[in-house]
Amino acid sequence: MWDVYDSKGVLLLHKGYVIETDKQLDILLARGIFHISDTMPEPDTGKPIHREESSPFQLIDQIYPRLEKWICSSLPETEKEFPSKIMGLCSSLQRACAQDAEATLSTIVLGPAGRYSIKHSVDVAIVCELIGQALKMSVDERLSMIAAAMTENIAMTELSDILYSQAAPLSDEQREFVHAHPASGVERLKALGVNDPLWLSAVLSHHQSSDGRGYPNGVKGESIPVSARLIAISDLFCAKVSGRSYRQPLSSHQAMQFVFSAGEGQIDADIAELFVKTLGIYLPGTFVCLTNSQIAVVTRRGEKIQFPIVYAVTGRDGMPLPGPVYRDTSHPDCGIARVIPASEVTVKVNRYQLWGYSDFNPRR
Ligand SMILES: [Fe+2]
Structure with missing residues (x-):
């Protein structure tokens, strides 16, 4: 099903509208009907269009179902292939960012609606990759960081989806689960064959805070890996620009103001400036x-x-x-x-x- 437009692009029918009479149909056909969708448009020439299979949109859109499959599967073969499969997804994400950073960033706002926990992890990984590039981190360091971003909440995927729609404060049981998820995530990743120390340390520390108020163990300042600090900032930023099912998203400008004021001086000015320079005041796709x-x-x-x-x-x-x-x-x-x-x-x-x-x- 799709929306229907006339030759001037005027919306005639919303997707799902049922045409009830022949007369209605005749009028529509007389005006000409067009469909505008988020797919490659057919050319006016009638020649078949060459689909660029590796456009940033296709590269990123393919990551969501694959990441969900690998994160949520408990099949025995998952355990053998998990690290290499996730790294493959990270390489695709790096290709998309290298090809067109702004088109890739636009997927944070305009990407397909899907499972929140999965989409959010990919959003965070995109921001981390681009900030990592701006910080001149090596390709391998960035790969470990974005693998950590994609799997940061592997121990609470279902709870993340529940919290997306939950306006009420966390219950005691939920809070306990949330506080445990960095450490239990690392255990899960190790069981799935991950032994990259950068990947594991970033997952373990992605909720630490410079002032020691973070969890799981209140590590402070420089002891927190850089990649974990970037994941934490990107995580908060992406959560704010995506909103919640009960709360409107913030503009990227507002989200950055929130993130950096929430940091109360914990995030140094250089990093804050880098975020603004890299993501812009208005995130592409806004x-x-x-x-x-x-x-x-x-x-x-x-x-x-x-x-x-x-x-x-x-x-x-x-x-x-x-x-x-x-x-x-x-x-x-x-x-x-x-x-x-x-x-x-x-x-x-x-x-x-x-x-x-x-x-x-x-x-x-
Ligand atoms: Fe987390």
Whole structure:
């Protein structure tokens, strides 16, 4: 099932709407019907489109089901192959980031809805990879770090999904489980054949705090591995930009303010600056309302960080456009008025079009 549009991109029917009469169908056919989805669009020429099988979207989209399979499986063969399979997923994630960091970052906001615990782990791994690159960490160090990010909550996958929807405070039993998950996660990983010390230490320490108030054992400051500190910051940032089922997500700017003010000086200024430089004030994939009332998607950082590259996806009347249209956010008529949560946007966007992975190349 899909949404139906006319030749001007005007939404005619929402997915799931049932056409009840022949007359309705005749009217729709007379207007022409179009489907806009998050897939590679067919070209106007009628020639078959060449699908780029390794676009960042495809690379990342393939990781979710595979990670879920390897994290949640208790089959005996899992134990033999687990470390190499997870490393394979980490290599795919590194390829996506190397190919197009901003398109890859956009999956945090625009990636397919799925199991929260799995999607969140991949989100955290993407941020860690890019911050690790900016810190000039070696490929191997980054691989260990993102493997840890993908498996940080292996001991509480189901509880993570429950907490995503739970507005009430943690019960005593849940709190105990949460406090135990770094150590029990390490035990689980060891049982699955992981013996990489960087991977294991990052999982063990991903809830430590510089002031010693973290868990499981209150390690302080420099004793906490750098990779664990980056995972902790990325974890909090991604949780804030994704929101919860009962709480709206924050914009990346607000999320960064929250993360760094929550750190109360524990996160040094250099790391904070690196996050802003790497992720931008507006995370790629963020929906914004422009001063001209159009809804647009942030695709890339601009030359100035406060003026990102955006493409309008609706007209001023809120109706979907047939294709994305570049808007200059430094111009007063097209400035960013506010961030809109993705959950409030009813227009479907095509990531392949917006980031130039189709025959439709967005023009500036
Ligand atoms: Fe955790």
